Amino acid sequence: MSEAPPASVRKERQEQMVESIEIETGNHRRQAHVQTPDKDKAVELLEDVGHSIVLTPENNSRVLRKIDLRILPIILGIYFLQSLDKTTLAYASVFGLVEKTNLVGLQYSWLGSVVYLAQLVVQPLLAYLLVKVPLGKFLAISVFLWGAVLSCMTAAHNFTGLLLCRMFLGALEAGIAPAFIAVTQMWWRRREQPVRLGAWYAMNGITNMFGSLLSYGLGHINSPIFEPYQIIFLFFGLITVGFAATVLIFMPDSPMKANFLKAEDKLVAIERLRMNQQGIKSDVWKWSHAKESILDLKTWLWFAMMFSISIPSGGVSTFGPLIVKSFGFDEFKAILFNIPFGAVQLVATMGGAWLAMVLKVKGPVLTLLSLPPIAGCVMLLCIPHDASQRSALLVGYYLISVYPGITPLIYSWSAANTAGETKKKVTTGILIVIGPTLYTTAEAPLYSRGLRSNLALFIVLVVLYLINMSHLFSLNKSHERRRKRMGKTGKVVDRSMDAVRAVNEGKDDGTGQQGQVDENALKDLTDMENEDFVYVY
Structure with missing residues (x-):
């Protein structure tokens, strides 16, 4: 290796932001670059290796399969446990939580809402942390801590204790969805993202099926020490703590640090994401990106969508079993009839994600998914709540259960249309802010205020989709003029939404588009800064 330059020279080169050093590997000598911290980590790896790799259908499929087999099971497991831990309150309410802890008035509603209020408080810090810290380690620590808090809820015997535990639970779980969106952007092409985002969010449906069955079984345990609802808290909390070790061992921080990928496969993983025009990983916080995120109309449209869907989501997830119980079922039948709710969630979530991938659009699919919940709310508001109408009431309830397919597509819509490391994290932090529920136990059995608010918000969502699609169309036209x-090609094809074969066929299509992609793809530019970025409707 060549002799190190004097300190004065090193300082000068650092100020110029790039230093060249010569690296000897075996009998091969090549020139590499010690990259400045403000550039994407993928660039550092490419410069260290000295070359990129040609993406082919074969190597793309091989690496995608490896990524899916390693990353997906971990994030599916985490989200299953998070969804399970959130819904333990609903299961516990069926098994005497409200009566045994002497909850009155709005106290049970506050136990559902405080989770989201805690998320609101910690989101700014999380946006910063997700840029600065390794994602794998962040997820492992988060899982361990929230599992410990859920276990501690076993010892809470009154509203104050439960409220504190739920508050910490919300704060510790708040980083999971933003981290998962970051993971999705880091590992999968924009074409692949809807199905992967849908897959982990579909764990809500799995939770409603298996969580209901587990709670049904746990609720039958006769213990001289614990009430049934305490057994539910302790059981799910300890499972979560144990799973944290799996996350710590097997979840990599980025494609560049993935031990399960060989050196060549890491290059393929980088090349797969080049067409996204979003970068892969940078640990530098950029205030200009944060400012752009805050001033970007898209950010607030997605925030409005998430707020509008989160109020019905939080209400139904917290009060769902109680709503079913209000149809005239006992606690055990209420839990069992909640299982089809989960099945509908699963079908709606994965079906919507698949349709978005095939059609290469998000807004029209979101509009389609919003129609059944509107019909379901109308049915529950208009049909009398008596024993003769149980079947119709259940149909209305199951129609509402299509709504979980909406949230991951909003995540995917935002993820696909936001670039720049800091901007991605800030935008995600803003849209993850969740609204409180509008259900109260005092409104049983009709819960009319909550249902009316849900109906209005589902209609508002459709209006927001239309506004956002129009705005994205306008932004694409603006980039085209720019x-x-x-002196570049005005019309470009968004190859991140095509099959890999289309990418390869477009290598030399006479438009110079591939050169444009190579020019800006890994520069940590925001979607507004990068004129080659193509927005997805």
């Missing part, structure tokens, strides 16, 4: 002014 490219023309710069």
Whole structure:
């Protein structure tokens, strides 16, 4: 290796932001670059290796299969446990939590809402942490801590104790969805993202099926020490703590640090994401990106969508079993009739994600998914709540259960249309802010205020989709005019939404588009800064 330059020279080169060093590997000598911290980590790996790799259908499929087999099971497991831990309150309410802890008035509603209020408080810190810290380690620590808090809820015997535990539970779980969106952007192409986002969010449906069955069984345990609801808290909390070790061992921090990928496969993983025009990983916080995120209309449209869907989501997830119980079922039948709710969630979530991938659009699919919940709310508001109408009431309830397919598509819509490491995290932090529920136990059995608010918000969502699609269309036209002014090709094809074969066929299509992609793809530019970025409707 060549002799180190004097300190003065090193300082000068650091100020110039790039230093070249010569690296000797075996009998091969190559030139590499010690990259500045503000560039994407993928660039550092490419410069260290000295070359990129050609993406083919074969190596793409091989690496995608490895990524799916390693990353997906971990995030599916985490989200299953998070969803399970959140819904333990609903299961516990059926098995005497409200009566045994002497909850009155709005206290049970506050136990559901405080989780989201805690998330609101910690989101700014989380946006910063997700840029600075390794994602794998962050997820492992989060899982361990929230599992410990859930276990501690066993010892809470009154509203104050339960409220504190739920508050910490919300704060510790708040980083999971933003981290998962970051993981999805880091590992999968934009074409692949809807199905992967849908897959982990579909764990809500799995939770409603298996969680209901587990709670049904746990509720039958006769213990001289614990009430049934305490057994539910302790059981799910300890499972979560144990799973944290799996996350710590097997979840990599980034494709560049993934031990399960060989050196060549890491290059393929980087090349797969080049067409996304979003970068892969940078640990530098950029205030200009944060400012752009805050001033970007898209950010607030997605925030409005998430707020509008989260109020019905929080209400139904917390009060769902109680709503079914209000149809005239006992606690055990209420739990069992909640199982089809989970099945509908699963079908709606994965079906919506698949349709978005096939059609290469998000807004129209979201509109389609919003129609059944509107019909379900109308049915529950209009049909009398008596024994003769149980079947119709259940149908209305199951129609509402299509709504979980909406949230991951909003996540995917935002993830696909936001670039720049800091901007991605800030935008995600803003849209993850969740609204409180509008259900109260005092409104049983009709819960009319909550249902009316849900109906109005599902209609608002459709309006927001239309506004956002129009805005994205306008932004694409603006980028097209900007490219023309710069002497580039105005019309470009968003190859991140095509099959890999289309990417390879487009290598030399005579438009110069591939050169444009290579020019800006890994520069940690925001979607507004990068004129080559193509927005997805």
